[in-house]
Amino acid sequence: MALLSNTAVLLGKELRTEFRSRELLTTTTVFVLIVIVLFSFSFDPTSAESRRFGAGLLWLAFLFAASLMLQPCFLREQTSDTLSALRLSVSDPFAIFLAKLVANTLFLLLTELMLLPVFAVMYNVPVLPTLHWLILVFFLGSLGVSIAGTALSAISAQARMRELLLPLLLLPLLTPILVASTEVTAALFAGSPYVQWKGLGFLAVFDVAFLTTLWLLGEYLLEE
């Protein structure tokens, strides 16, 4: 119970500080928008090509946007050593991770949903018929990215080459989740009559496995 109430209080703090500064949302939205627009003008793909390659492009943009978003996640807790204050205040340190990964998932999902219509228009890919499935894939993929990224952000924030370390650790770790997310998204763009349950199941298992690992080991990631 204390875990949930602490998480709710911390999530409120994360949302309040972000919506006050709009630092992360602005950066990631602009980045993804630039990638989508740039590729659209560079390759001028047909609708069929977009259906084949669009999903990969979209998830690649989401991945780099996520690494931009996750970098300051724990780094900004070090500016005034607020992480120590949090550790002294919460009864379960997992609440710190839980609040941050929920906030990161929400921010990432918000970015994705804001830019999906832009992608649909520029690449001529109809997304409305499968929108509910796309939201599910985006949610499961973003959750996986956020769980792994939040954990790695805690590790890299204490390291010397912190700016370099997070992408170096994050990219290989997220390869399976990116492959699964891209395949499911591509199938949805292609108008496949069947939802790729195998891919969705893989994403869900990945999320549960990483969340459990974080729950078990998270406390040690925050130790000095």
Added chain:
Amino acid sequence: MTPPSFTPTGIRFENIDKRYGGLYALRRVSLEIAAGECVVFAGRNGSGKTTLLRIAARLARPSSGSVSFVNRRGEKGETLPPAGFVAHATMVYDELTAEENLLLFARLQGIAEPASRAEILLREVGLLERRNSLVRTFSRGMRQRVAIARALLNEPAVVLLDEPTTGLDPQGASWFAETLRGLRDSGRTILMSLHGESEVSTLATRAIRLDAGAVVADTHTGANFRSILAFANA
């Protein structure tokens, strides 16, 4: 300050070692700090003062040895609320207001009626009128006042201060010394590391000097006490 509602508590360090790789930050430190003592740790940079305070706050885990809270009879106490910790980093959020900061930490600590507790503390540290201002608009001294209010939210029996007056102007340091006197007189156990303060260090009832992670002098009174305080002021 508000009337105390805490159990007087001491701290026992037993054979504390702290290593970072092959480097010893602390070596076999054993100390018995009685409830109500006001202890100043003196020593050069890297002597282990901060590490010892962070271990006492449970922010760092010793490589070996143990730290425990004890009651007036020297018996290990029950689980106590966390110690109040103030460092030279303010440990509050610049993007939140003074009141939002205190409410955040009060809610995390499960303090009953967080709003009224925050108001009491903001009044005590003289920031009630600036309660709705973002901390990033505050001067260094005002930020440190918020930090002290945050540390006292749960009325801790033990207060740990790691170079708390760094960056304070003379007025801020005087205010801090008065606040510290109030904390000491209320019976709280105070452990502090100092670097260059005089008004604050004179409040100490015990002085401990650390060198290369080991205790090299520990005294309550006498010429050695003054020399250690003088070292803290150096």
